[in-house]
Amino acid sequence: MMKPEQRIERRDRIRNFSIIAHIDHGKSTLADRILEKTSALTSREMQDQMLDAMDLERERGITIKLNAVQLNYKAADGETYIFHLIDTPGHVDFAYEVSRSLAACEGALLIVDAAQGIEAQTLANVYLALDNDLEILPIINKIDLPSAEPDRVRQEVEDVIGLPGEDCIPASAKSGIGIDEILEAVVKKVPAPSGDPEAPLKAMIFDSIYDPYRGVIVYIRIMEGTVKKGEKIKMMANEKQFEVQEIGVFTPKPVQQKELTVGDVGYMIASIKNVGDSQVGDTVTHAAKPTADPMPGYRKLNPMVFCGMYPVDTNHYVALREALEKLELNDSALQFEAETSQALGFGFRSGFLGLLHMEIIQERIEREFGIDLITTAPSVVYEVTKTDESVLEIDNPSEMPDAQQVETVREPYVKAEVMVPNDYVGAVMELCQKKRGDYLDMKYLDANRVNIIYEIPLSEIVYDFFDTLKSSTKGYASFDYEIIGYKESNLVKMDILLNGETVDALSIIVHRDSAYERGKIIVEKLKNLIPRQQFEVPVQASIGQKIIARSTIKAMRKNVLAKCYGGDVSRKRKLLEKQKEGKKRMKSVGNVEVPQEAFMSVLSMDENK
Numbered sequence: 001m002m003k004p005e006q007r008i009e010r011r012d013r014i015r016n017f018s019i020i021a022h023i024d025h026g027k028s029t030l031a032d033r034i035l036e037k038t039s040a041l042t043s044r045e046m047q048d049q050m051l052d053a054m055d056l057e058r059e060r061g062i063t064i065k066l067n068a069v070q071l072n073y074k075a076a077d078g079e080t081y082i083f084h085l086i087d088t089p090g091h092v093d094f095a096y097e098v099s100r101s102l103a104a105c106e107g108a109l110l111i112v113d114a115a116q117g118i119e120a121q122t123l124a125n126v127y128l129a130l131d132n133d134l135e136i137l138p139i140i141n142k143i144d145l146p147s148a149e150p151d152r153v154r155q156e157v158e159d160v161i162g163l164p165g166e167d168c169i170p171a172s173a174k175s176g177i178g179i180d181e182i183l184e185a186v187v188k189k190v191p192a193p194s195g196d197p198e199a200p201l202k203a204m205i206f207d208s209i210y211d212p213y214r215g216v217i218v219y220i221r222i223m224e225g226t227v228k229k230g231e232k233i234k235m236m237a238n239e240k241q242f243e244v245q246e247i248g249v250f251t252p253k254p255v256q257q258k259e260l261t262v263g264d265v266g267y268m269i270a271s272i273k274n275v276g277d278s279q280v281g282d283t284v285t286h287a288a289k290p291t292a293d294p295m296p297g298y299r300k301l302n303p304m305v306f307c308g309m310y311p312v313d314t315n316h317y318v319a320l321r322e323a324l325e326k327l328e329l330n331d332s333a334l335q336f337e338a339e340t341s342q343a344l345g346f347g348f349r350s351g352f353l354g355l356l357h358m359e360i361i362q363e364r365i366e367r368e369f370g371i372d373l374i375t376t377a378p379s380v381v382y383e384v385t386k387t388d389e390s391v392l393e394i395d396n397p398s399e400m401p402d403a404q405q406v407e408t409v410r411e412p413y414v415k416a417e418v419m420v421p422n423d424y425v426g427a428v429m430e431l432c433q434k435k436r437g438d439y440l441d442m443k444y445l446d447a448n449r450v451n452i453i454y455e456i457p458l459s460e461i462v463y464d465f466f467d468t469l470k471s472s473t474k475g476y477a478s479f480d481y482e483i484i485g486y487k488e489s490n491l492v493k494m495d496i497l498l499n500g501e502t503v504d505a506l507s508i509i510v511h512r513d514s515a516y517e518r519g520k521i522i523v524e525k526l527k528n529l530i531p532r533q534q535f536e537v538p539v540q541a542s543i544g545q546k547i548i549a550r551s552t553i554k555a556m557r558k559n560v561l562a563k564c565y566g567g568d569v570s571r572k573r574k575l576l577e578k579q580k581e582g583k584k585r586m587k588s589v590g591n592v593e594v595p596q597e598a599f600m601s602v603l604s605m606d607e608n609k
């Protein structure tokens with residue numbers, strides 16, 4: 001057990017920091033270099049160690065994730081410092097998690113690519129770092145590249161971010177240039193943690209993962225106080241109490257410690273069964289002597305994007321529920337509830353932080369649990385005020401009340417920042433305009449590049465914004481957004497009818513001005529996607545009772561089996577197998593066979609997709 005003055009002495013030698021960067025600017029490569037210099041291990045060796053540790057994992061049952069490593073650095077002043085390098089997730093869907101990881105630090109290494117300059121996520125990350133009062137150390141990476149323009153990028157850092165250009169450390173993570181300067185800057189410029197080791201415990205959760213053997217492993221940063229094995233702790237958000245079974249740090253192997261004290265970053269195991277009980281951003285304190293001021297800003301994550309998930313094979317309904325329950329153990333942002341669709345049968349309405357989150361979950365269900373899914377087009381949450389003044393939150397377009405009962409509809413908006421070379425400004429503005437964007441601002445980053453800022457409905461981002469942006473700027477645009485709130489829009493529900501029957505799973509909510517165009521594109525796409533049936537199938541789009549677009553799927557001419565009649569049996573079987581394979585992702589809607597692609601086809605405005 002450490003004495004109070006030892007804890008203070010230790011605290012003053014701690015430096016907690018993250019690396020933040022736009023994708024591909026060199027975050028992993030720099031982390032590798034830092035690991036090499038401080039622990040004589042590269043991250044590849046660490047991965048190997050982790051693989052070795054898998055056996056250990058089975059024996060002792062502990063999952064290791066490389067997201068907070070403790071390193072020792074012997075500095076030029078002769079002292080040995082304790083570094084905690086904290087990893088952050090790299091996607092806007094997880095902005096809150098990024099922000100909490102940063103809240104566990106006092107500093108951030110901001111990497112900017114010497115050839116690319118500042119990009120959209122560079123700026124988004126800087127905002128998060130500033131929100132958390134971090135000391136930002138700018139690094140201009142990849143100076144070894146022939147196309148590097150460190151002076152231009154230095155100027156950009158000064159003009160756009162407002163950090164003195166001369167503070168930028170030129171580096172090449174690849175060739176190992178500037179690494180010592182970076183490590184010394186961490187020692188000198190990143191402040192040591194503050195806080196009283198003898199105060200009531202205040203520890204922030206910045207990540208938590210579910211381990212099948214040990215239950216939940218909570219990643220914590222101690223802001224105040226000291227925690228030891230055997231102590232009774234409680235979660236401030238829900239008041240639930242647990243007993244600490246083990247605490248430790250990752251080096252990257254989990255190493256048990258007697259205590260974690262002010263400034264420490266490590267893990268805690270406390271028989272927690274569900275990550276929902278240890279949510280990112282929450283404060284852990286002692287049950288008997290709780291802190292008076294928990295970490296500010298704890299918020300429960302609300303899903304922003306919803307879709308229906310249905311098993312292709314109706315027998316997989318229970319398996320799908322079990323899969324979702326398992327995933328939920330490790331993902332407190334995932335939500336689901338049972339729903340029934342006339343068209344698709346029994347399934348689940350599921351809520352996600354964003355599109356990437358949604359894709360990850362869908363993919364895991366299919367791969368890890370072997371369940372083929374039909375998913376409906378993603379929808380945002382609409383706020384509907386009815387004529388009787390009641391307010392509804394609608395996350396499933398088919399539940400939108402009839403137009404006569406609707407007073408107003410509000411939809412979530414984002415502030416979108418797009419950075420592009422000058423030549424593409426026109427293309428980007430045209431796209432934003434088409435996506436119902438409201439122009440806010442445009443700033444020059446340098447003589448050549450512009451940051452364009454729009455407010456755009458989230459539903460338009462969910463549609464095909466990103467793909468269209470990439471293709472209309474030849475991949476030069478970088479893009480980031482944040483949710484800013486709700487605004488009223490002139491929105492209506494559009495239904496799709498197959499063979500005269502409304503297919504609830506195909507309903508979408510659209511802006512009235514683009515309804516006709518959208519309807520026309522969708523019925524055409526469905527006509528091409530839905531295979532011919534034995535009979536003619538009309539495809540219609542309607543708003544209320546009014547049909548606004550129509551096309552027809554012609555009847556099939558011949559039975560595929562006809563030509564094998566009486567012929568080779570194996571050939572016939574093969575053909576049937578093939579048909580079955582093709583049917584895997586088909587769903588019988590009424591008496592029409594509809595493929596998975598059809599349910600997503602309502603998404604894109606592009607006629608060719």
Ligand SMILES: Nc1nc2c(ncn2[C@@H]2O[C@H](COP(=O)(O)OP(=O)(O)OP(=O)(O)O)[C@@H](O)[C@H]2O)c(=O)[nH]1
Pocket residue numbers: 021022023024025026027028029030090141142143144145171172173174175
């Ligand atoms: N020439 C050069 N290439 C570099 C340097 N640092 C990183 N790279 C290369 O840049 C690419 C991206 O580097 P990463 O370290 O994977 O970038 P990252 O920011 O971690 O990327 P994500 O993990 O995808 O976000 C890789 O091909 C690296 O080899 C450098 O200093 N010079």
